[in-house]
Amino acid sequence: MRNVDLKELQHILRQMPVMAEVHPLSLAFLPDEVRVFEDAWQMAAELDAPMPQPTVPMLAAQIESALQHRLPVVRCTHDPLTTELNRVLRKRYGLIQAHILRQSQVADEIVRRADSEAVALMLVDGLPYGDVKRHATQWLANTTPVLVDGVSITEHSMVRIVGKPPLAQQLFDAGFRTCLGFTYWERAQEPLTDCLFTGFGDRVRKVKSFDEVLAGLEDEELRGAFVQIVRTGLDGAAHRQREMPNVAVMVADILTDFQRLAAVFERKGVSAWLHLVSDHGMLWAHEHNLQVYEFSGADHPRHYEHAKQGEHTLTVEFEGKEFALLEYPYLRRDLRATEWGMHGGLSFEESVVPWLSCHVERQKEETT
Known part of the structure; x- marks a missing residue:
C-alpha cells in the first residue's frame, strides 16, 4: 500500500x-x-x-x-489532529462531530467499560489534547481525542462529562455502590461541585493536594467503588498570573498523578478502570496570531452568552439556552497582560480534549 x-x-x-x-x-x-x-x-x-x-x-x-x-x-x-483542524472546524462541524467521540458521550462509554471491581474518574480543569500530544507522547496509545460539543467552559463541560443521569447514579445501578469524591474546589462556595457530586452525600472531601487524595483512598475499601476526583489543570495558570506557565511541567504533573492513582489500586489488589477527562482545552496566546473580531468590554473573549449570527460564529445549546462560539483565531476583545491563555471558543486547542483510560488488573495471588 x-x-x-x-x-x-x-x-x-x-x-x-x-x-x-x-x-x-x-x-x-x-x-x-x-x-x-x-x-x-x-x-x-x-x-x-x-x-x-x-x-x-x-x-x-x-x-x-x-x-x-x-x-x-x-x-x-x-x-488532522493539529492546529490545522481550525481551517475546517466551523465549516465542517457536522462531519467532524460524526467522526469523533463527543464529550456528551464519554459517560456512556465509561459505563460500557465498567467490567472491573472499581471505576475512577479524574476530571481535570483545563487540559488540551494538543498539549498531551506535544508533551506526553508516551500516553497517546491510551488517549482518545474528544470533541467538546458545546461551549468549552468549566460550568458547561464538567456537567456534560458527568452526564444525565449522573455517572455516579449509572454506576450505582451497575453495582458500584460506594461513591468517593475528592475536589480541589471549595464545596460551600462552588454550586457546580454539588452538581458534579450528586449522589455522593457526605462522601466528598475537599483536598489541597493529590497526596491527600491518595491518602484518603488508602483507608477505603475500593472494591465496588466509584471514585471521582476534580483536579486543577492548566486553567488556573492561564489567568491572572504574572509569569508564563510552564505547560510541559504541568502536563507531566497531571499525568504523574494519574499514574499514582493507578498505583493505589494495584497496591490494594483491586482491578479498576481509570479515566482522565478534561473539561476544555486552552488556546495559548503566545503560540498564535489572534485577531480581535470586535472591540467590546466583554468578560469572555471567545464566546457569547447568547445566539449570534456571523461568518465566524457557531451557535450551540446548553440546558435550553443558546450560546455562540467564535472560531479560531478571533477574539471579542484585546487580551489582558495576565491572560496567557483562554477557552470558551471553537478551536482545536480549546475544543479537542484528551480522554485517557487504563485498566488495572487484579494481582494474582502467589501460590506456594
Missing part, C-alpha cells in the same frame, strides 16, 4: 475512484464535491451501474481486498 499525503490523495481522486486508509477527520479537509463511501462495495456498485459514470471524485474509506484488482489503494498519512 502506497503512502500519500492529503494533496496527493486529492490529485489521485481527480483522476479515478480510490480506496483509502484515512483518518476519518481528514475527510473534512477534502473538497465538498468528493463523495465518500463507508462501504467500498457500495462505491463499486455505483461504478458498475448501467448508467453514465459519475463525474465527481469518489473515495471509499474502507479497504476491501476483493476489490484491490480494480481500484487503487493508498494510505493517507495526513494527521
